[in-house]
Amino acid sequence: MLNDSFMDALNxxxxxxxxxxxxxxxxxxxxxxxxxxxxxxxxxxxxxxxGEIAGFTVRVDPQAMGWILEGYVEIFCSGIVSPAMLERExxxxxxxxxxxxxTGDADAMVHIMASSMAEIESTVERIRxxxxxxxxxxxxxxxxxxxxxxx
Numbered sequence: 001m002l003n004d005s006f007m008d009a010l011n012x013x014x015x016x017x018x019x020x021x022x023x024x025x026x027x028x029x030x031x032x033x034x035x036x037x038x039x040x041x042x043x044x045x046x047x048x049x050x051g052e053i054a055g056f057t058v059r060v061d062p063q064a065m066g067w068i069l070e071g072y073v074e075i076f077c078s079g080i081v082s083p084a085m086l087e088r089e090x091x092x093x094x095x096x097x098x099x100x101x102x103t104g105d106a107d108a109m110v111h112i113m114a115s116s117m118a119e120i121e122s123t124v125e126r127i128r129x130x131x132x133x134x135x136x137x138x139x140x141x142x143x144x145x146x147x148x149x150x151x
Contacts, residue, residue, distance in 0.1 A: 010035065010043065011043055014043055014047075015052075018044075025037070026044070066115040068114075069115070069117065069120050069141075070111075070114075070140070070144075074105075074106035074110075074137040075136050076106055076107055076133070076135040078132050078134045081108075083101055086099050086101070086130075089131055090127065095119060096111070096127075097112065112124075112127075120140070
């Protein structure tokens with residue numbers, strides 16, 4: 001999430017344009033925010049150097065990748081489980097697209113995408129075998145209502 005204390009209004013506007021179209025030219029962004037292309041480039045380079053922009057990526061249609069099912073798996077662990085351990089255990093599972101530690105009863109939330117119900121089932125079974133996982137609770141996505149870029 002963007003931090004207002006570090007990013008001025010122009011930088012926020014540049015990032016918002018990049019979130020809409022990561023392939024937009026500096027000239028196109030400059031036209032939209034009222035800066036020259038070189039000024040936009042300097043600002044983007046500085047935001048990259050400071051880590052405010054972590055990188056550039058491509059967004060794909062999940063169905064185009066064959067991912068027709070999507071779900072969230074709450075995981076409940078025994079003992080203290082570090083984010084690094086979760087990354088080691090769950091990172092190799094290709095259907096896992098995001099893992100976040102959370103507040104509340106669960107220890108983490110795992111976002112999964114798969115091409116079939118059998119793949120969802122086997123993915124949840126693999127998650128259950130991770131060290132310290134004692135319980136899971138899975139919810140399947142019926143539809144995406146809001147899907148903001150960069151989220």
